[in-house]
Amino acid sequence: MLLKVRNRIKEIRLAKGISQIQMAEDLQITRQTINAVENHKYNPSLELALKLMKYFNVTIDEIFTLEED
Amino acid sequence: MLLKVRNRIKEIRLAKGISQIQMAEDLQITRQTINAVENHKYNPSLELALKLMKYFNVTIDEIFTLEED
DNA sequence: TGGCGATGTAAAGATATCTTTACATCGCCA
DNA sequence: TGGCGATGTAAAGATATCTTTACATCGCCA
Numbered sequence A, B: 001m002l003l004k005v006r007n008r009i010k011e012i013r014l015a016k017g018i019s020q021i022q023m024a025e026d027l028q029i030t031r032q033t034i035n036a037v038e039n040h041k042y043n044p045s046l047e048l049a050l051k052l053m054k055y056f057n058v059t060i061d062e063i064f065t066l067e068e069d
Numbered sequence C, D: 001t002g003g004c005g006a007t008g009t010a011a012a013g014a015t016a017t018c019t020t021t022a023c024a025t026c027g028c029c030a
Helices: A009-015 A020-027 A031-038 A046-055 B009-015 B020-027 B031-037 B044-056
Strands: A003-007 A064-068 B003-007 B064-068
Touching: A003 B044, A009 A031, A009 A046, A020 A031, A046 A064, A046 B044, A046 B064, A064 B044, B009 B020, B009 B031, B009 B044, B020 B031, B031 B044
Parallel strands: none
Antiparallel strands: A003 A064, B003 B064
16 A cells, blocks of 8 residues: 655645745745655655644645645 | 754653654664664754654644743 | 846756665673 | 674665745635
């Protein structure tokens, strides 16, 4: 069973009306990192994932899911 | 504010009476990785973190916390 | 029209995560 | 005693994560 991480960052971000630029500033990371994670170029580190949960004030299940293939 | 990830993997593992070797086999990773993460040599990837939550059947807060310094 | 905010992407380089192989120590118990 | 399971550690190498710099496109609106 191959497991892949999926995320709903873009959906949550748009629902809150925040730009990638704003998020990058707030989280002290680059806009390119957010963009890459949103477009599933790679997964965020656990540290960044925890910061995202805190930033959006949501549980991990609301952002990240471990799915097959 | 410098944030660091702390984990309680060793405590949870010992509470469940599982060895690092057993965990490594179950999770399909190496024993060295588990050991390094338990001893805070580095953080697990988000993918491994999600697998650990699933494996121990706990929430993220029960394993990982984002602390100052 | 043209300027601007937002987004997507690329490439080079630094650092983090993980594997493989190997060796060492410690506690326990036959 | 000595053998074994469990744990800690190290070093080399592969891949993943993230930054910096740069360029391009798209939609909107003055």
